[in-house]
Structures are given as structure tokens and as C-alpha cells.
Amino acid sequence: MNFFRFSLEILRSAVVDLGRRPISSGLSVVALTVALFVLTVFLILMHGVQDVLTRWSDQAAIEVFLSAPVDDPQVVDLLARLEQEPAVRRVEAISSGQALEEFEHLFPDLGDVESLLGENPFSGSLRIVPAAPDTQEVSRIAKLARGSTVAEAVRYDRQWLSSLARLGRALGWFMLVGAVVLLFASLVTVGSVVRLALDDKREEVELMRLVGAPASFVVGPVLFSGAFLGLLGALLALGLAAAGRHFALDAAEATSLGVLAELILGRGLPAVEQVAIAVVGALAGTLAAGLAAGRAALR
Amino acid sequence: MIVFDRVTKQYRAGEPALRDVSFHIAPGEFVVITGPSGAGKTTLLQLVYRELVPSSGRVVVDGRELAEMSWRQVPALRRRIGIVFQDFRLLPRRTVAENVSFVLRALAWPVSRRRERTRRVLEWVGLAHRAHDWPQSLSGGEQQRVAIARALAAEPRLLLADEPTGNLDPARSLEILGLLREIHSRGTTVVLATHDMTLIESAGVREIHLREGRIEEDRKVA
Numbered sequence: 001m002n003f004f005r006f007s008l009e010i011l012r013s014a015v016v017d018l019g020r021r022p023i024s025s026g027l028s029v030v031a032l033t034v035a036l037f038v039l040t041v042f043l044i045l046m047h048g049v050q051d052v053l054t055r056w057s058d059q060a061a062i063e064v065f066l067s068a069p070v071d072d073p074q075v076v077d078l079l080a081r082l083e084q085e086p087a088v089r090r091v092e093a094i095s096s097g098q099a100l101e102e103f104e105h106l107f108p109d110l111g112d113v114e115s116l117l118g119e120n121p122f123s124g125s126l127r128i129v130p131a132a133p134d135t136q137e138v139s140r141i142a143k144l145a146r147g148s149t150v151a152e153a154v155r156y157d158r159q160w161l162s163s164l165a166r167l168g169r170a171l172g173w174f175m176l177v178g179a180v181v182l183l184f185a186s187l188v189t190v191g192s193v194v195r196l197a198l199d200d201k202r203e204e205v206e207l208m209r210l211v212g213a214p215a216s217f218v219v220g221p222v223l224f225s226g227a228f229l230g231l232l233g234a235l236l237a238l239g240l241a242a243a244g245r246h247f248a249l250d251a252a253e254a255t256s257l258g259v260l261a262e263l264i265l266g267r268g269l270p271a272v273e274q275v276a277i278a279v280v281g282a283l284a285g286t287l288a289a290g291l292a293a294g295r296a297a298l299r
Numbered sequence: 300m301i302v303f304d305r306v307t308k309q310y311r312a313g314e315p316a317l318r319d320v321s322f323h324i325a326p327g328e329f330v331v332i333t334g335p336s337g338a339g340k341t342t343l344l345q346l347v348y349r350e351l352v353p354s355s356g357r358v359v360v361d362g363r364e365l366a367e368m369s370w371r372q373v374p375a376l377r378r379r380i381g382i383v384f385q386d387f388r389l390l391p392r393r394t395v396a397e398n399v400s401f402v403l404r405a406l407a408w409p410v411s412r413r414r415e416r417t418r419r420v421l422e423w424v425g426l427a428h429r430a431h432d433w434p435q436s437l438s439g440g441e442q443q444r445v446a447i448a449r450a451l452a453a454e455p456r457l458l459l460a461d462e463p464t465g466n467l468d469p470a471r472s473l474e475i476l477g478l479l480r481e482i483h484s485r486g487t488t489v490v491l492a493t494h495d496m497t498l499i500e501s502a503g504v505r506e507i508h509l510r511e512g513r514i515e516e517d518r519k520v521a
Contacts, residue, residue, distance in 0.1 A: 006407040203390055204401070210348070211453065212377030213405035215370075 010220035017197045017225055024193045025229060031189040032233025033240065035182035036281055040241040042175035043273055048264030049171075055263070062128040062138065062156040064145045070095045070124040074150045082128055082145065087137040092127040096120050123152060183284060190229050190285050191292030194222055198293055222293045223286050230285020234278045241269070300326045300457065300488050301347060306356035308342050308512075315354070316342040318512040324490065326456070329483040331499050331520075332492040334509035340492035343509070344459050347490070348380050349373050360457075378406060381450030381487075385462035387442045389434040395445050396421065396430040402452045420448040424478060440471030447478060451487075458482060460491045464498060472498060 018025045068075055070093040082091045094102075099122035104113060114120050128145065130138050138156060146154045198205065208218050245265050252261035269277075301324040308317040317339045324330050332340045345351040346358050349365045358365045360376065368376065389398050396417050403413040421427045424444040426437075434442055443463055450458055460479060464472035476491075476498055483489045493499070499506055499520055508516040 005409065009404055009407050203388065207388060207390070207401070208405045209374075210377060210382055211402045211405055212374040212380075214374050217405055217407075 006217070010217060010224060013217075014221035014224035014228065017201070017221055018228065020200065021193060021197055024196060025225075028186065028190040028193045028229050029233045029236065031182075031186035032230055032281060032285065033236040035179060035186045036234050036237035036277055037240050038175060038182055039179035039280075040237050040269060040277055041244070042172065042179055043277075044241065044245060044267075044269050045175070045264065046172050047267055047269065051267060052260075052263045062130070062142050062145065062154065064126040064128065064148075064151050065153040065155070066124040066126065066150050067152040068124070068150045070126075072150060074148065075124070075126070078145065078148045078150060079126060082126065082141070085141060085144070087131050087141055089129045089131040091129075094125045094127060096122045096124045099123070099125065186233070187284055187288040190226055190288035193229070194226055194289040195292040197225065198222060219293065222289050226285040226287070226289020226292075227282045228285065230288075231278060231282040233285070234281025237281070238269075238274055238277060300324055300328075300361060301490070302357070302359040303343075303346075304357040304359070306346065306353045306358055308339070308346065308351060309354040315512050317346075317353075317509075319356070320509075320512070320514055321356075322507055322514065322517060324488065326488055327483075327486060329480065329489045329504040330491070331504055331506045332490065332509060333494065333496065333499055333506055334515075335494055337511075338494075338509040339512040340494075340509060341461055342512075344382075344461050344490065344492055347457075347459060348377055348382060378453060379456050381453070381455035381458040383443070383446050383450045383458065383460040383463045385465035387434075387439075387446045387466075389442055389445055389449075391434060394431050394433060395426060395437070398434060398445055399449045399452050402449055406453055416452060416454075420451050421445075423451070424448045438471075439467050440474055443467060443471075443475055444478065447475070447482075451482065455487065457488045457490070460489065462493055463491065464493060464495055469497070 064078075066072075066075055070076075075093070079091055079093055082088050097120070100114060100120050103122065104110070110116075126145070128141060130141065142154050142156050145151050205218055245268060249261055249265055252258045303320050303322050306317055306320045307315050309315040320339075320343070332343055334340055342351065346353060346365070347360060349358075349368060352358075352366050361379065363376070365376070390401065393401060399420060400413050400417040403416060408416070418427060418430070421430055424447055426441060426444055426448065429437060429441065434445060437445065443466075447460075447463070450460075458479070463479070464475050467475065472495065479489055479491060504520055506516070506518055506520050507514060508518075
């Protein structure tokens with residue numbers, strides 16, 4: 001039997017089967033599209049949130065306010081120890097004079113603060129920039145600094161970042177669970193459509209068996225229908241997600257949310273993950289069709 | 300071509316449908332399996348195309364023992380067998396020509412060869428002019444002729460006909476019998492199961508008579 005001709009017959013049979021039930025086929029595509037759209041949006045947001053967290057983490061620093069001048073041997077020792085930490089990217093020593101200068105530069109209207117107060121109110125400090133946005137490591141570094149006798153106070157703005165990361169993770173799980181539930185529901189829908197199509201052509205299937213059509217000719221169109229529905233759903237989901245992203249970016253551009261929208265949505269979904277979603281769609285459709293048909297097509 | 304060697308078929312409940320049945324059908328023979336309803340005629344045919352496997356004994360078709368055949372090998376066996384049923388089993392949403400070519404499509408014949416073969420078998424059964432009609436618009440006899448055309452489409456070496464005249468009047472029954480004899484005269488082995496004894500008297504063929512699952516008589520009808 002010519003393989004190419006045989007495959008064409010399977011393809012033709014699958015398309016005819018789908019065409020016979022346009023409404024239910026359409027409904028399964030919609031169900032799969034919704035499920036995979038949620039999954040795609042989830043991935044885009046996760047990538048965006050991850051990028052934002054990384055950027056903010058890069059900008060965040062641990063401030064160690066010192067009870068001694070920056071050239072004090074204990075401070076120099078602390079600085080050296082911090083610089084040796086792999087979790088630390090760099091450490092800057094800021095003297096009380098530099099801190100005053102910085103303040104006066106930022107707030108020139110306040111005039112000469114030292115003369116006004118009779119002394120420089122700023123203490124020296126160490127500004128530690130972490131190597132990575134790892135909240136556990138940051139906490140460890142802060143603890144290390146706090147343990148020094150010359151550290152008067154340690155302040156780091158990691159707690160809200162940590163909360164944001166937790167929120168991001170929770171949101172991610174919520175969307176992932178939602179996408180899985182929707183995907184399962186859409187698999188059941190695809191399975192039902194395939195089962196209905198099989199019931200509809202029970203006589204044909206019976207005849208195919210009696211005339212000696214190979215099992216692959218009976219099962220092939222069933223699996224292909226499922227794969228086709230799944231792939232179509234995935235492509236629609238990707239298209240909708242891309243259109244939605246562009247729309248959101250355009251809409252947010254003129255508002256105060258523009259920068260945030262660009263940060264979160266600007267990168268979009270990498271090509272590899274888009275292909276992966278298309279493959280997941282096709283495989284999910286095939287799996288649903290295969291499970292729904294089961295041995296019914298072979299008996 | 301077909302060998303039944305002490306074949307018994309027992310369904311889950313009730314009496315055996317066939318008991319210790321043995322016979323041999325040579326290539327090119329025309330054999331009529333007769334007997335009242337429930338005698339085991341349909342079971343016997345189903346064993347030949349391996350819809351069923353015997354509870355004991357051997358069924359051999361074309362040198363292959365069917366019980367040893369895996370389900371993957373069954374399609375190859377069936378491609379060599381044409382089957383005609385009492386209830387025609389035509390697909391209502393396909394035209395006469397599509398019903399015939401459907402078989403060839405399932406066997407992936409090329410389109411041009413498929414068209415040619417469909418035209419030829421429909422001409423042969425005298426229904427070429429109804430090729431584009433729906434099966435429902437045909438008479439019972441015509442529908443059965445379409446079913447025979449479909450069974451012959453893939454050029455089988457063996458034709459099994461299970462009560463093909465059961466739903467037809469006597470005149471149409473004789474017409475179908477004539478067609479089956481013509482098929483036989485072209486070299487195809489024909490096994491016809493029927494309870495219509497008048498059909499046999501006019502046939503002049505070998506008769507295997509079944510009663511309660513046993514062979515009561517195996518004779519050549521004069």
C-alpha cells in the first residue's frame with residue numbers, strides 16, 4: 001500500500017469527519033484556545049515579573065550605617081569580609097562627608113545643613129549591592145553585617161521585594177492550576193467530539209474492518225482530528241495572546257502604567273516556548289482523541 | 300481454500316452454535332450452507348472471516364490457521380474476502396458509487412483505478428446508471444446488487460454471502476442467485492448461507508445442511 005496515498009486518505013478522512021460536526025469541532029477549538037491562552041498569558045506575565053524583579057533587585061542595596069568612620073580598622077575589616085562574599089557584587093564605603101555632600105546635592109534648597117545643625121548629622125555607611133536577587137542570601141549578608149560591632153543599623157529594602165516575589169509565585173501557581181484545569185476540560189471536550197464523530201460513523205468503521213482496512217486507517221483519522229483541533233487551538237491562543245499584548249502595550253503607553261507595562265509585557269514569549277505551546281496543543285488533542293476512541297476504533 | 304476441522308463454537312451462554320463441524324471447500328467451488336434459523340450458518344461464516352474464533356478445532360483459510368492469526372493480520376485476510384449481508388449495510392449518506400469506492404478508498408487504491416473499478420463492478424451488476432443515486436432510492440434487489448458490487452470491488456478470491464436474499468421477494472432472490480453464479484463462473488469461490496430451500500433446488504451446487512450446529516448433510520444438488 002502506497003504510504004503517501006494512504007496518509008492522504010487518512011488526512012482527507014479526518015477533515016471530512018471534522019467538517020461533519022462544525023459546531024462541536026469549533027467548540028473544542030474554543031475550549032483549547034481558552035486553556036492555552038491562559039497558559040500563554042501566564043508564561044508572558046511570569047517572564048515579565050521575573051525581569052522586573054531582577055531589575056529591581058539589581059537596584060536594591062543593603063545600607064549598613066556605621067558607628068565609626070569608614071577608615072576605622074574594624075570597618076575596613078568588615079568591608080574586606082563582605083567583598084569576599086560570593087553573594088555580594090560590590091561594596092561601597094561612604095564617609096559621613098560624602099553622605100552630607102550627597103544630601104546637599106539632592107536637596108540644595110535646605111542650604112548648609114552642617115552650619116544649621118552645628119554638626120554633620122550623617123554617619124558613614126557601607127552600601128552593599130547583592131550579586132543576585134536571592135532573598136535568603138541577602139538576609140544572610142544583612143545578618144553578617146549586623147553582627148559587626150561597628151554596624152549601628154542595617155536597612156535593606158528586600159522585604160517588600162520578597163513579598164512581591166511571593167505574590168508573583170502565588171499568582172503563577174494560581175494561573176498554572178487554572179490553565180491545567182482548563183486544559184483538562186478542553187481535553188474532555190475534544191475527546192467528546194471525537195467520540196461523537198466515531199459514533200456517527202460506526203457503520204463506516206464496521207465496514208472498514210470487514211473489508212480489511214488496516215487499523216491505522218480507522219484510528220489514524222481519529223488521532224489526526226484530535227491533533228488538528230489541538231494545534232488549531234494552540235495557534236489561536238498564541239495569536240490572541242500576541243494581539244492582546246500589543247493592545248495592552250498600546251493602551252498603556254500614554255498612561256502612567258506605560259513603563260510598568262513595557263517592563264512586564266515588553267519581552268513577550270520566546271519563540272521556543274511558542275513552539276512548545278503549539279506542540280502541547282497538538283499532543284493534548286491527540287491524547288484526548290486517543291483516550292476517547294480507545295479500543296472502540298479497533299474492536 | 301477453506302478447511303473446518305472438528306470446529307465447535309460455544310458462546311458464553313446456551314448451547315454451542317456449532318458442534319464438531321468438519322468440511323473442506325476447494326478453490327472455485329460454489330457452496331450453499333443451509334439450515335433453519337439458529338442452525339449456525341452465520342457463526343460458520345463469521346469464523347471464516349475471523350470475526351469469531353472457534354472454541355475448539357481448526358479453521359484454515361488459504362493455508363492459514365485463523366486462530367493463530369494476530370488481530371494485526373486479520374485485515375490482510377479480509378482483503379481477500381468479499382462479504383454480503385442480508386441487511387445490505389449500505390452507507391445512507393453516500394451515493395451508490397461512493398458506497399462501492401469507499402472500500403477501495405479504505406484500501407488506498409489510486410483514484411483513477413478506483414473510478415474505473417467502481418464503474419466496472421456497477422456495470423456488471425447492472426447499476427451503472429444509478430451510480431449517483433442514494434441507496435434509499437433503490438429497491439431491495441438493487442440495494443443488494445450494490446452490496447454485491449461493493450463486496451466484489453477489491454477483487455476478492457472468496458465471496459461470503461449471509462442470507463443475501465432474506466429481505467427480497469422470490470423473483471429478486473433468483474436474480475441475486477444468478478448474479479452470484481455468474482461471479483462464481485468467473486473463478487471466485489462463493490459460500491452462500493441461506494434458509495431458502497427453493498433457492499437451492501434451482502442452484503445445482505454443493506449444499507452443506509446444518510441443524511442445531513451439526514452438519515446434517517453434505518451433498519451435491521443435482
